[in-house]
Amino acid sequence: MFEQNIITVDLPEDQVTQFVHISNLLELNLIQCHSENISNVLDALEPSNKTMHILVHHFEAPLISLEKVDGELLKSHLHIAICPKLTTELEVTFISSGFHCNMQADDSVVDKINSIKQVQAKEISFSHKAISRYVLQKKRLPSFTNRTKILALTTKKEQQILGLIWDGHSNEEIAHKLGISINTVKMHVQNIYKKTKIKNRGQLFALA
Template identity: 40%
Template sequence: MIFSDIFFKQLPDPLSQQLFQISALLNIKTVCNDPLNFKWLETDEKQKILIHYLEDPHQHAALISSDIIASGKHLVFCPHVDTEAEALLISNGFHGALKVNASVVDIIEALKSIDSNKLYFSHDAMSRYIQTRKRQPNTQRQAELLSVTTKKEQQVLTLICQGMSNDQIADNLSISVNTVKMHIQNIFKKTKISSRGQLSYAFAQV
């Protein structure tokens, strides 16, 4: 099993210590970053799981910038996590959620799942998210949003909605990862949407 790098950002000390212990136990390469230093955005996104701490996901999930969301895979730790919060996190582009007091076993399982390109949320949350998506009509607003994007941006958007990473999109379209990132930033600006999850949610039925 090859684990991705783990990035620590604004985590409570006890949780950081526990994660470092798990990393050492499993021989996972870990990197500690200053929250104000975003050089980690330039690293290989295939080797990156960014770990967040959100005091209240209902209020703070949408505040994570699109640059950060687009930079890799994301695991969130929260004091309390309910089904509604998990569904919100899914829609905002996160890949998993755990309570701050999660067991070592749960943390390991979450990291394994996310590293394998799987989501780590409760079945209830994923069911709610899927059911909500199914109820979204192909609205005039969606058509308007599509009308402001180019053909290439629409191709990138389609692959984002399929859950592909930047590297996978680049391979699929035979373009560079930097070009993919440029298209995604243009899509965010034109649609006024700030995360991959929100794009998937808004265009699920397009």
């Protein structure tokens, strides 16, 4: 038996073989479970073992599933998020939620191994862009709780526009950056307000 455990949560069958290979290469004990059984699995592990476990959470729909993760669980052990597709906004959400790393499902075995090694060394593994945005927004925004809820209600294009709004860009600047008309930007902004029941930019910043 190896000293440290890697616990996969809700990992699809098509990725299990890859993580079996990864756990063997890194000399980790692989434990598979579903999200509803995480507490039972952790309770069943040797209480005297003070090594921090690595939990790999698979999220098919991250912004929806993330709200169901126990916040207390994220305060202990080492947590990695894996999902089909990553955006900078999604990475920032994982950072602010307490994860140590995120991966795309189609990342190579080498990339996944390197990321896990960073987590084992008690380091975080995110893109430089996501870390920079998190640091800048952390200076400006006191809480990310409402931010996650807002993102969960919006489409990918709306999330992209939200990210630019939170970075302080005007509608005109957003239209220029995304190569779309100002009217299209206004339409997306109005859709965001309607979905989130937010009335204006000031309230959007306050709630985020």
